[in-house]
Amino acid sequence: MVRRYKYPRFLSRPRGYVVLLLLSFLCTMYSMLHFIYYKPGRANALLYRYQAMQETVIDYVYYGGIRRRKTEKNMYIIYIYIYDIKGSASTPAQTIPYLPLNYNYSNFDVCPEKFPEMKGQIYVNMTEIPLSEVNTNFSHIIQHGGSWEPHDCIAAWNVAFLIPFRNRFEHLPILFRHLLPMLIKQRIKFSIFVINQEGDDLFNRALLLNIGFVEAMKIDHSFDCFIFHDVDHIPENDRNYYGCTGMPRLFAEQLDIHGYRLEYEDFFGGVNGVTTQQFKNVNGFSNQFWGWGGEDDDFYTRIRHYGYNVSRPPNNYGKYQSIVNHHTQERQYLGRFSRLKHSVERNFIDGLNSLHYKKPTIRHYPLFTNISLKLRPD
Ligand SMILES: *[C@@H]1O[C@H](CO)[C@@H](O)[C@H](O)[C@H]1NC(C)=O
Ligand SMILES: *[C@@H]1O[C@H](CO)[C@@H](O)[C@H](O)[C@H]1NC(C)=O
Ligand SMILES: *[C@@H]1O[C@H](CO)[C@@H](O)[C@H](O)[C@H]1NC(C)=O
Ligand SMILES: *[C@@H]1O[C@H](CO)[C@@H](O)[C@H](O)[C@H]1NC(C)=O
Numbered sequence: 001m002v003r004r005y006k007y008p009r010f011l012s013r014p015r016g017y018v019v020l021l022l023l024s025f026l027c028t029m030y031s032m033l034h035f036i037y038y039k040p041g042r043a044n045a046l047l048y049r050y051q052a053m054q055e056t057v058i059d060y061v062y063y064g065g066i067r068r069r070k071t072e073k074n075m076y077i078i079y080i081y082i083y084d085i086k087g088s089a090s091t092p093a094q095t096i097p098y099l100p101l102n103y104n105y106s107n108f109d110v111c112p113e114k115f116p117e118m119k120g121q122i123y124v125n126m127t128e129i130p131l132s133e134v135n136t137n138f139s140h141i142i143q144h145g146g147s148w149e150p151h152d153c154i155a156a157w158n159v160a161f162l163i164p165f166r167n168r169f170e171h172l173p174i175l176f177r178h179l180l181p182m183l184i185k186q187r188i189k190f191s192i193f194v195i196n197q198e199g200d201d202l203f204n205r206a207l208l209l210n211i212g213f214v215e216a217m218k219i220d221h222s223f224d225c226f227i228f229h230d231v232d233h234i235p236e237n238d239r240n241y242y243g244c245t246g247m248p249r250l251f252a253e254q255l256d257i258h259g260y261r262l263e264y265e266d267f268f269g270g271v272n273g274v275t276t277q278q279f280k281n282v283n284g285f286s287n288q289f290w291g292w293g294g295e296d297d298d299f300y301t302r303i304r305h306y307g308y309n310v311s312r313p314p315n316n317y318g319k320y321q322s323i324v325n326h327h328t329q330e331r332q333y334l335g336r337f338s339r340l341k342h343s344v345e346r347n348f349i350d351g352l353n354s355l356h357y358k359k360p361t362i363r364h365y366p367l368f369t370n371i372s373l374k375l376r377p378d
């Protein structure tokens with residue numbers, strides 16, 4: 001005997017389907033709202049990608065496929081997101097000491113980029129702690145104002161870390177507790193600057209960094225490497241060497257919230273570094289990106305325009321964890337896509353050579369120097 005499957009009674013009436021549809025609609029809406037509320041960073045990133053795609057489609061229609069490369073790039077993004085969500089391979093265990101071949105410690109040699117204390121993967125502790133706890137641990141090692149240099153060899157680079165900042169006080173201690181020990185292990189001479197934007201105007205990350213560059217150079221002429229470090233990016237591998245190279249470098253190549261994949265081929269944001277000369281050559285950042293997003297893509301265009309390639313850390317060392325509520329507090333810059341189309345034209349007139357700002361307040365704290373000012377859109 002064949003057993004007939006019986007539908008629930010209410011589905012035998014059309015009204016039953018309406019109820020079902022309504023229920024599934026409500027469920028979808030609920031999970032979307034839930035996602036946006038609890039994962040605003042991801043939601044924002046998706047929105048960003050959606051806008052970029054939309055822009056591409058519009059270009060495609062208007063210019064009939066001339067901007068093919070860009071389309072392919074975005075197709076690539078979609079591909080990654082749909083098919084390749086698996087994590088990344090972890091760094092293989094190191095059996096031989098992490099040192100250059102035949103290296104002899106000497107006070108008179110330039111420090112190499114490898115030291116045995118650099119063990120690779122580091123444990124990231126995202127617990128919020130007060131700044132005083134990090135101060136206690138490091139203020140006897142780090143000079144007041146946030147600088148340090150090695151004494152058992154000559155530092156290869158004198159690095160200025162510029163951290164664009166507004167209201168993320170709980171992020172600073174988390175960054176410091178991971179970054180400082182790492183830099184000390186790497187024997188890098190460094191100084192840390194927090195560039196603080198006062199007031200509630202739109203955030204201008206790039207302008208802050210230009211100002212940070214000029215002000216840091218006033219404090220120490222001998223900086224030869226600048227690293228622009230978002231406060232919510234925590235390095236996961238202490239072999240990700242924080243020095244410059246002959247090419248601008250992208251340190252934060254793989255981010256946990258993007259499944260440890262490069263966000264897109266031309267991505268140059270989060271944590272990156274250039275030599276002082278490279279930064280001057282490209283005329284710094286654009287000053288015109290008010291609100292979150294776009295300034296890093298513009299900077300990438302500048303770099304490429306000057307014939308530089310982007311260098312990236314080897315062996316998947318460029319892994320970072322981002323502190324949640326990434327990008328939530330700052331409003332997006334919606335005009336960025338149209339501005340980005342003219343990156344090259346603006347290059348010569350918009351940047352270090354067109355920088356105007358009122359004198360910042362400079363204060364020295366135990367682990368950093370705070371360069372603070374209000375920015376005015378003109
Ligand atoms: C280190 O010292 C050894 C023995 O003195 C020497 O053979 C070797 O060349 C030195 N290595 C370097 C990189 O100078
Ligand atoms: C994370 O940091 C907090 C505060 O310093 C500490 O109490 C906690 O034990 C740490 N967690 C781990 C797993 O080390
Ligand atoms: C401070 O140092 C202690 C002892 O080494 C360590 O357990 C603790 O996690 C450190 N805290 C921070 C915030 O670095
Ligand atoms: C940049 O990379 C391209 C392609 O790999 C290469 O042809 C070019 O020579 C590189 N440029 C520099 C300045 O190294």
Ligand SMILES: *[C@@H]1O[C@H](CO)[C@@H](O)[C@H](O)[C@H]1NC(C)=O
Pocket residue numbers: 165172194196361363370371372
């Ligand atoms: C930097 O200084 C400004 C103005 O003095 C202050 O409002 C801000 O909180 C400081 N930032 C940090 C991270 O201490």
